Amino acid sequence: MKTAVLVFPGSNCDRDIATALEQVGGTAPTMVWHAETELPDGVGLIAIPGGFSYGDYLRSGAIGARSPIMRAVSDAAGRGVPVLGICNGFQILTEAGLLPGALMRNAGLDFVCRDVALTVGTSQSVFTSRYAAGEQIVYPVAHHDGNYSADAETLDRLEGEGRVAFRYAGPVNGSARGIAGVLSPAGNVLGLMPHPERRIETAAHGGDDGRRMFEGLFEAVGA
Numbered sequence: 001m002k003t004a005v006l007v008f009p010g011s012n013c014d015r016d017i018a019t020a021l022e023q024v025g026g027t028a029p030t031m032v033w034h035a036e037t038e039l040p041d042g043v044g045l046i047a048i049p050g051g052f053s054y055g056d057y058l059r060s061g062a063i064g065a066r067s068p069i070m071r072a073v074s075d076a077a078g079r080g081v082p083v084l085g086i087c088n089g090f091q092i093l094t095e096a097g098l099l100p101g102a103l104m105r106n107a108g109l110d111f112v113c114r115d116v117a118l119t120v121g122t123s124q125s126v127f128t129s130r131y132a133a134g135e136q137i138v139y140p141v142a143h144h145d146g147n148y149s150a151d152a153e154t155l156d157r158l159e160g161e162g163r164v165a166f167r168y169a170g171p172v173n174g175s176a177r178g179i180a181g182v183l184s185p186a187g188n189v190l191g192l193m194p195h196p197e198r199r200i201e202t203a204a205h206g207g208d209d210g211r212r213m214f215e216g217l218f219e220a221v222g223a
């Protein structure tokens with residue numbers, strides 16, 4: 001599968017996700033600078049990495065969401081191509097309107113950087129097919145704007161439609177209903193604050209719960 005990783009000024013997890021995709025899928029992704037207007041032909045997965053695009057100025061992800069490449073990302077998402085936004089990538093996806101809600105400043109106003117326990121909300125997506133609903137896993141987090149917020153109607157809809165992909169198993173950042181990651185209505189866009197790409201290899205990362213996300217993706221979309 002051809003994969004692409006977007007790179008913004010201030011991205012700092014682009015190499016982490018590139019390494020994860022190469023380790024699990026066997027082929028290095030194409031790195032796509034945010035000022036480009038086209039994605040590689042036949043791209044099967046687009047990853048929007050973590051970091052501090054545009055220094056988190058204005059609001060985290062707000063300026064990156066208006067980068068030229070995002071029009072192509074939106075078109076691809078509309079065609080059903082899987083789009084994975086991790087941390088700052090999640091912030092960019094909400095700011096771009098591809099996912100509902102907003103990532104606000106953490107409730108404690110602190111930068112939270114540690115491993116956290118998560119509960120898998122659904123196995124019914126290309127991102128979570130290798131997990132069981134209700135399963136507890138561990139991914140690391142590293143963010144100051146991870147406090148997921150949306151109105152009650154949106155939260156009810158996300159829950160009712162099985163679009164809460166991950167929840168924090170305990171308090172982390174004040175997120176509404178403990179939400180750590182959400183899916184688009186068609187399920188092909190996932191945004192999450194925790195970092196699966198930093199949990200690929202036990203020897204290096206202290207666990208490999210993130211690996212199954214990428215294994216499931218490669219299986220679903222074709223290796």
Ligand SMILES: NC(=O)CC[C@H](N)C(=O)O
Binds near residue numbers: 013051052088143
């Ligand atoms: N690791 C990250 O992607 C950081 C995300 C974001 N800029 C924040 O701190 O909230």
